[in-house]
Amino acid sequence: MSIARSSASVAQICGELYVFGGRIDSEWYNTVESYNPTDNKWILRPSLSGQPRGSLAGARLENKIFAIGGENGSEFFSGVEMLDLDLGRWIMTQSMLEKRFTHAAAELNGAIYVVGGCDGKHCLKSAERFDPREHSWTRIQSMTTKRSCPALTVMNEKLYVLGGFDGKEMVPSVEIYDPRNGSWMTGPAMNIPRGFSAAAVVKESMYVIGGVIDGVTMTDTVERYRENSGWEVIYRGSIACRCFASAIVL
Incomplete structure (x- = not known):
């Protein structure tokens, strides 16, 4: 990228x-850049219209990108911006019901789901859903565990919330949300507690990458989840530890 970034978000x-x-460090960004794998280049794009911020979440919905919530070190945001490629700029859209940073977001079946995070005082177990047909956010059932800095993926039409910080420690636990019945269930726990990790799904496998395991120590381990075989650590090495990072499948 043109600049180093932590606590950024990504969408495809x-x-x-x-x-x-x-x-x-203490410098917050509102800048945006995109990567084209065909020509292997980064290009500067229109900046966010609001304040510079990090620890935000991102998702794509109906050929638009949404930048959701976040913080700037002193303020915490519920605001949401939408990148309209036809207009070539970011515009403010409907805000979330709660202020959130270090939360996670994903698109599933034409809606955006946001889970966990912090509101500036407390870790959250609440979750929200944005329906573009109604252009509004609604609460969905809360998770059983408070989770800031979790990872969130979609597999087999369910949301998987992975790890995070429960207000006391990093946890390895996993919760699964099925929108068909509107409820959470406990999933198989990861082998390693972690937050601020990156996660993505490739075909029928879910991968969680790096993160922080005890609030201080970073890990370079990668775990893979398959429905029939559970979690297994598939990489331990010394190439690089990463946290406050994102992953996406192209």
Whole structure:
């Protein structure tokens, strides 16, 4: 990328990866750049219209990218911006019901789901759903565990919330949300507690990458989940530890 970023978010649209917001040390960004794998280049894109911020979440919905919530070190946001490629700029849209940072978001069946995070005072177990047909956020059933800095993926039309910080420690637990019955269930726990990790699904496998395991120590381990065989650690090495990072499949 053109600049180093932690606590940024990513989304994929039109075959390109967009990364937006984030920070380096005490400097917060509202800049956006996209990566095109065909020509292996990063391109600067229109900046977020609101304040520079990081620890935000991102998702794609109906050929638009949404930048959701976040913080700037002193303020915490519920606001949501939408990148309209036809207009070529970010515009403010409907805010969430709660302020959230270090939360996670994903699209499932034409709606955006946001889970966990912090509101500036407390870790959250609440979750929200944005329906573009109604252009509004509604609460869905809360998770059983408070989770800031979790990872969130979609597999087999269910949401998987992975790890995070419960207000006391990093946890390895997993919760699964099925929108057909509107409820959470406990999933198989990861082998390693972690938060601020990255996660993605490739075919029938879910991968969780790096993160922080005890609030201080980073890990470079990668775990893979398959429904029939559970979690297994598939990589331990010394190439690089990463946390406050994102992953996406192109």
